[in-house]
Amino acid sequence: MALLDVTDLHVAFPRGKKGEVEALRGVDLTLEKGQRLGVVGESGAGKSMLAFAILNLIADPGRVTQGSVTFDGQNLLELSERQIRRIRGNRISMIFQDPMVTLNPVLTIGKQMIETLKAHRSISTREARRLSIEKLNLVAIPSAASRMDAYPHELSGGLRQRVVIAIALLTDPELIIADEPTTALDVTIQAEIMSLILRLCRDNDVALILITHDLGVVAEVTERLMIMYAGKCVETGRTRDIIDAPKHPYAVGLLKALPQNSAKGAKLYQIPGSMPPITNLPTGCPYHPRCERSTDKCRAAMPPLEHGVACFHPMHENGARDDAEAAQ
């Protein structure tokens, strides 16, 4: 059985008197124990909605209108608030772009960590303190014991995000959901934090959903990849396969548009236009107005997700694997 199984997840917001707009329009996802999945897409694609919906955290007036989120055999969307608290922040941890979403500015690091642990485990303060320092050491915070008395504002942005990771690890979770954890950080700090997350997940067999807009980060850290566009998954599969041989025209365009994939000084490949807002989606395939390969069929109907790609005219029709096998 998979660790996490998301099927046909829809999230909608009210619009006007009776109407609704959908921010997630039927997303499926399966994650095995210890597997690392990257979720990539432009801003507004629905990445954060997916993370919140998995945790049953969609705030009013938004709501999950359809679908299920099965974690270790239980549908999280049907649990009571009490039941889900035993999972959220315990068996599933979260890391957000802004460390201050997690950290309380008026509490010391130590107090927050000890309280978090005691909320989920019946252990002594002393033991909670010992475990907290152990986790701070694990995320390579210099002089960890003395940092227990520090307030969040006394730490740099990079150190704060390390503390958030230490807190996420406190309860030995089976799954970590990280929503753009390094987007606000500098490249050298990003490299430190991502390399830390990668090694911690790998060494402890922790599954990861890593939301980012950076294909390089995804290539470094994840084994599987999902590319989102306008509230839908347009391509999913092994990270390596997609990066080496993307099939969906949007995935192809995103990769081709990267400066590192163009000769120096040459014109960059550019995708025309921009992603439509969810309030004004085109008919058929949401990508068709920007797509080089679109036909009348694409304008008329929504392509279903088949063999990991939601497109009527994908590149590499048989997939990277089959191409390679055929070549042998």
Add this chain to the structure above:
Amino acid sequence: MTHSINDPIVETRGLEMRFSLPTHFLSRKKPVLHALSGVDIQIQKGETFCVVGESGCGKTTLGRAIMGLLTPSSGEIYFRGERIDTMDEAERKPIRADMQMVFQNPYASLNPRRNVFQTLAEPIRYLMPEKSGADVRAQVEAVLDATGCDQSWQRKLPHEFSGGQRQRIAIARALVTNPAFIVADEPISALDVSIQAQILNLLNDLQDERGLTYMFITHDLSVVEHFGDRVAVMYLGQVMELATTDAIYRDPKHPYTQLLLAAIPRLEGGSFDAPREPGELPDPVNPPPGCPFAPRCPIAQNICRSERPLLRELETSGTMAACHFAE
């Protein structure tokens, strides 16, 4: 790209910028933040001069000082050989049309109550008062065409546009007075990948058509590699390495440049497997006495902690580096 080596369009000499911070209630001493500590750069006509480094290293301060939006604490700034940092607003006005700036945040840099025509007409009316109303309209139309903006945008307000469209408008505003030199401060950092390519292509085309000189500020090294002719790598208000883009990527000389390049996530993967030491920028209010990078540097020796290395030309290549041990 055309270079005539001894003809810098912009030059800074020993540029320093110190900001006085509010006094801490427990202390009498007024803390001083060192944002720029002796920056010497020469930007050649027609080139794309990139400035890279992590946040807080002084990139924006350098750009704003060159644009005359900040007055340096000491040092000199030249534009086409003429000293400009000591000019008052009236003296500066004639050259303002020649140097313009594009800002990082296309949401904050456009006045929400001005339509596109008003936004674009304003710099012409202020800096080129001799232009007739018909001239202004013609110039606005021409710049909209040149930047890929639709003429129908003229009567629209900023909120009606996406981030990429706003950045086009911001670029149009910078170009409307036909400048020779543009400071672009992280012009694509706030944009999505597919839009970044559109804006980079636009900047490239405009440079080819108009022979523009760019000072391109960014923290994205893969953009620099594609786009830049030369690069200055900054750290804590100082230039640590200055070289051609090719040289920086082929053979980075400064340990900080090496650290930066090793931090780029690669599509090939595999470079995040090894653990990395947590590193932090030193406090710009109390910069370390020697090399600002010494606390993070893997090869630092005693001399690095006491003596500040000056930016010097290395013998083996044209690269300039501020490191006691670079060679």
